[in-house]
Amino acid sequence: MLKPGKSHVMPNHLSRLPREPAKEGVYDELPNAPLFLLEGRQVSAEIPTVFLTQSKAEELLLYQVVAVPEWYQGLAEFLAAGRFPNDMPKIDSPLTGNMLVEDVVSSDKKKAFFRRLFFKRNPNLIQSEALLTPTNGFRRVDTTDEMKVDHSYLASPYHEGMVAGLSLISTKIESCVSSKEQIRVMIVGLGAGLLPMFLYKHFPFNSIEVVELDPVVADLAKRHFGFVEDDRMQLRLGDGLAAVDAIAKQEMEEQANRENTRHKLHILLIDADSSDPSNGLSCPPEEFLLETFLRSAKAALEPEGILVIKVVSRAREPHIQADQRMCKTFSEVYSLQVDEDVNRVVFGLPQPSNLRDSTAIFNAGVLLKNVAGQFASWDKGPNVKDVLKKIKRIK
Structure with a gap:
């Protein structure tokens, strides 16, 4: 945790960290x-x-x-050898490995506080970043002990992209809200829980189910990042592949028996990182980009639903394969470049939409913000207009 009198300044742009100062x-x-x-x-x-x-x-x-700041030396030590400075939370998981939760202060005059999560298995990537705000109003504080995570803010550009991309089905979302139809969301991969908590806070989604394989990560999200469960937000410990496949099979069985129970999802987001870098993918695990899973995902979605996948790779081939498989399975496919040649968000629609051009996509973004604005303030939310300018239709 931050302590008065110590140097904890981190440049906002920093996403890669030193090994040997x-x-x-x-x-x-x-x-x-x-x-x-x-x-x-x-x-x-x-x-x-x-x-x-x-x-x-x-x-x-x-x-x-110049002298390397104290926080930087500690983080370098963690990345190089897996050793933690004494004042950093020590978290270890048999599934995910070593994890680090670190509080930092921005380098600008506003002195914004952030909490960050790192996985040692992917040390060059900030896994999650949350804005911290004072627990008691807007008074100035000098320690994060008096702060809480602000779930109205998304620090991650790819999380902003995943949320803004829901504009592609904003007409369906607005229709469900107007008719009071239940909107069902599944997120595979919890991390710090910041994406599901933003959706929980800003949208009238009746059911948000998060599937997380690692119980240690689930506990970390609750203890350090304010993730909560209630009647609208449920956490399932288990395999995301199996969870999606179960919905797809259940739907097929009920259709065969002519039953009319609704289990299909309106929104399916894949926000999981990979523990196997050998295939060039940092996110998601390769199984989530295979045609077998994509077919299950399509079967698990409502016809007017959406599949959203974060794809991270420094190699070109995984991105090319992801696009080819998505195009083979879904009626419409869109791509959002977050970082040059590295981070992308890919969107799949099971059936054709009415989004004929960029103007239609822009209007869909306006509608998404209007729907969300009826539920909560969007003051710190992503700039949907700017994000949608970068979305390209590839099928």
């Missing part, structure tokens, strides 16, 4: 190691190893390696 000193050219500037301008896209400031002296650009 360099020595202090002044250089007239960049060292061979990849670098970051303290003021936040990125020098290299590679894994950074040192912090720098820069200045001009007699028209020579000098790079000065």
